[in-house]
Amino acid sequence: MRIIKEALDIMFPKECLICGKISDIRLFDVPLCKKCLTDLVPVPEDKRWQFCLSEPYENDTCPTLTLYVPFKYEGRIAGIIHRIKFGQKSELTAVLGTLLGKCLNNDNVSCDAVIPVPLSAERLSERGFNQAELIGLYVGKELGIPLLKDVLVRSKNTKRQAEIKDNLRRAANMSGAFKFNDDYSVDGMSILLIDDVATTGNTLHEAAEVLLLNGASKVLCCAFAGNRSVKNVESY
Ligand SMILES: [Zn+2]
Incomplete structure (x- = not known):
């Protein structure tokens, strides 16, 4: 053969x-x-960890939330993510997800389950797949943990984050964006929350907060690529 x-x-x-x-x-x-x-080279190990929010705010219920991002969102990597989302090359999620899983394994990250940041129904029907879910599937395979794909549900159609340049308004846009699916229980579980790209961290923060409020013992936010200096990234 x-x-x-x-x-x-x-x-x-x-x-x-x-x-x-x-x-x-x-x-x-x-x-x-x-x-x-x-060009598929991760950033050095000590540069992969940061606080989830680029601009922390007062009364944050989870101010110590951590974000793990092993690749820089620029050049070829940005091109790959663009091809996945807008060029329908969903096969490339196997490359990103497996590489991300290998980085997590090398950095001794262990969690009980992977949960992807969901897309709105509107965007899911436009694209036909959720790239964060596909990346999460390969991460789960690498780490030997399950992907729980519809624990989080979009509760409103938020504006595209890329259209909002101001950080506070980006946070407000995501507020209340996710609901917990009561068919599941994440009580006492440590969760690896996955998105494809992280910039200000607002989307991951909002999703993590919902999981923590519903009993998760710990949430590690994780994106394949990130860039704090880029705000006009369409994260969906
Ligand atoms: Zn090539």
């Missing part, structure tokens, strides 16, 4: 899902090219 597959690859070369040039390598069974592969 492998010989047939290799022969087919030679006769009908696949294209790199990131740049579109001829693929000369596979990563986690996704066709890529060596040039793109060299």
Whole structure:
């Protein structure tokens, strides 16, 4: 079978899902090219941890909430996320999710379950998939923990965060954005909360707060890529 597959690859070369040039390598069974592969390098271990909110506010119920982000949202990485969300290349979530899972494993992170930040119904029907959920699926496989995909539910259609430049208004836009699905119990569980991109941290913070209010013992917020200096990122 492998010989047939290799022969087919030679006769009908696949294209790199990131740049579109001829693929000369596979990563986690996704066709890529060596040039793109060299850009998939995580930031140093001591740069992956930060407080969830870039601009903390008074009366925050979870001010010590931590965010784990191993890749910088710029250049090729930003391009990959854009291709997933707007180019329908959902296969690339296997690369991001598996890499993220391997980083978490190397950094000795352990949790009981993965929960993705949900999309609004409107955006889910536009795109056909939730990229955070697909990334979370591969992270869960790497860590050997389950993905609980609909524990959090969008309770309102928030404006796209990218359209709001002001931090306080971004926080207000997300306030009350998520509801807890009572079919589940997260009592006493430690949760790895996953999104694809983190900028101000408001979305992850809001989702984490709902999980903590519903009994989770600990929530670690996590995004594949982040950049505090970029605010106009469409995080959905
Ligand atoms: Zn490429």
